[in-house]
Amino acid sequence: MKTLIVYAHPEPRSLNGSLKDLAVATLEAAGHEVRVSDLYAMNWKAAVDAADFGEHATSPLRVIPSSGAAFDAGTLTADVRAEQEKLLWADTVIFQFPMWWYTMPAILKGWVDRVFSFHFGYGVGVHDETHYGDRFGEGTLHGRRAILSVTVGGPESHYTDRGINGPIEDLLFPIHHGILYYPGLDVLPPFVLYGTDRITDGEFEDAAKRWTERLLSLETATPIAFRRQNFGDYEIPSLRLKEGLELPGRHGFGLHVRER
Amino acid sequence: MKTLIVYAHPEPRSLNGSLKDLAVATLEAAGHEVRVSDLYAMNWKAAVDAADFGEHATSPLRVIPSSGAAFDAGTLTADVRAEQEKLLWADTVIFQFPMWWYTMPAILKGWVDRVFSFHFGYGVGVHDETHYGDRFGEGTLHGRRAILSVTVGGPESHYTDRGINGPIEDLLFPIHHGILYYPGLDVLPPFVLYGTDRITDGEFEDAAKRWTERLLSLETATPIAFRRQNFGDYEIPSLRLKEGLELPGRHGFGLHVRER
Numbered sequence: 001m002k003t004l005i006v007y008a009h010p011e012p013r014s015l016n017g018s019l020k021d022l023a024v025a026t027l028e029a030a031g032h033e034v035r036v037s038d039l040y041a042m043n044w045k046a047a048v049d050a051a052d053f054g055e056h057a058t059s060p061l062r063v064i065p066s067s068g069a070a071f072d073a074g075t076l077t078a079d080v081r082a083e084q085e086k087l088l089w090a091d092t093v094i095f096q097f098p099m100w101w102y103t104m105p106a107i108l109k110g111w112v113d114r115v116f117s118f119h120f121g122y123g124v125g126v127h128d129e130t131h132y133g134d135r136f137g138e139g140t141l142h143g144r145r146a147i148l149s150v151t152v153g154g155p156e157s158h159y160t161d162r163g164i165n166g167p168i169e170d171l172l173f174p175i176h177h178g179i180l181y182y183p184g185l186d187v188l189p190p191f192v193l194y195g196t197d198r199i200t201d202g203e204f205e206d207a208a209k210r211w212t213e214r215l216l217s218l219e220t221a222t223p224i225a226f227r228r229q230n231f232g233d234y235e236i237p238s239l240r241l242k243e244g245l246e247l248p249g250r251h252g253f254g255l256h257v258r259e260r
Numbered sequence: 261m262k263t264l265i266v267y268a269h270p271e272p273r274s275l276n277g278s279l280k281d282l283a284v285a286t287l288e289a290a291g292h293e294v295r296v297s298d299l300y301a302m303n304w305k306a307a308v309d310a311a312d313f314g315e316h317a318t319s320p321l322r323v324i325p326s327s328g329a330a331f332d333a334g335t336l337t338a339d340v341r342a343e344q345e346k347l348l349w350a351d352t353v354i355f356q357f358p359m360w361w362y363t364m365p366a367i368l369k370g371w372v373d374r375v376f377s378f379h380f381g382y383g384v385g386v387h388d389e390t391h392y393g394d395r396f397g398e399g400t401l402h403g404r405r406a407i408l409s410v411t412v413g414g415p416e417s418h419y420t421d422r423g424i425n426g427p428i429e430d431l432l433f434p435i436h437h438g439i440l441y442y443p444g445l446d447v448l449p450p451f452v453l454y455g456t457d458r459i460t461d462g463e464f465e466d467a468a469k470r471w472t473e474r475l476l477s478l479e480t481a482t483p484i485a486f487r488r489q490n491f492g493d494y495e496i497p498s499l500r501l502k503e504g505l506e507l508p509g510r511h512g513f514g515l516h517v518r519e520r
Contacts, residue, residue: 011320047306112366170433170512252514
């Protein structure tokens with residue numbers, strides 16, 4: 001297994017840093033290859049702007065065509081090209097980050113915004129009457145797996161079916177489905193650690209054990225069963241789920257999971 | 261009315277720039293005061309790190325206590341203090357941004373991550389048997405209103421009840437409820453413009469007219485009826501919605517709206 005860990009926390013001696021270190025040690029001990037993108041250590045540039053596209057930046061700047069032209073010419077900035085190369089090298093991608101304001105930290109969103117360029121992350125494949133681009137189950141990263149390892153300050157009950165923050169699977173859906181499944185990654189159920197604002201040593205030991213088990217089953221775990229876009233479940237081009245396909249009791253984001 | 265516009269797009273001559281300019285012109289012509297935080301023009305720093313907290317940064321860095329100590333001492337960085345001052349000055353806040361990967365651009369997420377500091381955006385108020393902090397309907401920004409003005413590249417059908425991306429109100433819930441309602445803002449229904457990858461002049465004229473109407477009704481529009489946290493709807497401290505309170509047909513995020 002070739003694993004890329006994309007890690008976003010400013011403090012190496014943090015819980016997130018410890019979970020990242022544990023992943024590196026566990027996977028390497030099991031004979032796997034591991035590379036780490038430590039976004040804070042890399043001083044990762046978060047904001048998409050004209051400088052990302054060099055001579056291919058249109059004026060006025062239009063992000064999509066500029067991004068596509070620079071990607072096609074191989075002239076995206078070196079930091080972005082390096083991340084794209086790591087993604088193509090990897091067969092498994094781990095994202096290690098704290099949940100801040102119900103989603104990923106800005107520096108990691110900036111990794112997505114810049115690395116998932118046009119013609120790499122989106123704008124791939126043909127559009128016709130039966131096919132709306134290679135995405136949601138197809139795309140550049142098809143055949144690879146991804147998993148989120150997320151620390152959450154609050155208690156788990158706040159993130160359950162009736163919890164005030166909404167269900168964790170719905171909070172993570174825009175990342176799981178909209179960011180990872182979109183360019184073709186298979187998405188494993190997340191590793192979520194709650195109550196991390198005041199975690200005890202004993203709780204950390206337990207969490208480390210559970211994370212180790214998840215790490216050692218990355219190759220065999222069953223991905224979330226998101227529906228593929230171009231294989232009959234959706235009307236094209238409206239991309240609405242066809243009537244009658246929903247599982248009992250599923251609504252909203254849950255419609256796009258075909259089985260559990 | 262005193263309106264702060266938080267604007268996140270790298271190109272002034274973009275659709276987002278035009279909508280921001282239209283908001284400034286429309287509100288000023290109507291006699292309102294307007295201030296703009298143009299995050300790209302300000303070269304806004306997106307990543308939370310120890311430099312945000314100066315001498316109050318703990319070592320190892322723990323973000324929450326460091327953030328709270330620097331806020332209490334009035335020594336958060338000048339850029340963050342200026343934004344907090346603008347928020348306290350304003351009675352209405354407009355967020356103008358393109359949807360990138362199903363949420364806000366990284367630079368705007370970095371505005372949230374840094375400006376909504378501990379003791380300002382969260383960690384406000386007492387915790388006891390009946391009150392779980394001043395949040396979700398109470399908090400520092402209580403009494404103010406907020407609205408998202410969002411441009412979306414794809415067509416509206418992709419963002420409907422059965423659309424492949426999920427319903428737009430669910431995609432925006434973590435921002436509406438988790439970021440804006442959390443520190444006390446009342447949240448107006450969003451202004452969402454679809455199909456902006458290829459918008460025509462005629463479509464822009466129509467959109468401008470609709471946005472103008474929304475801008476001129478900011479003071480009178482009815483906010484989304486999110487449930488307040490500390491007024492009986494939730495069990496404390498589990499913060500699960502009490503049984504029987506849900507509206508018919510509501511699930512997940514939708515449970516936390518008390519009426520339509």
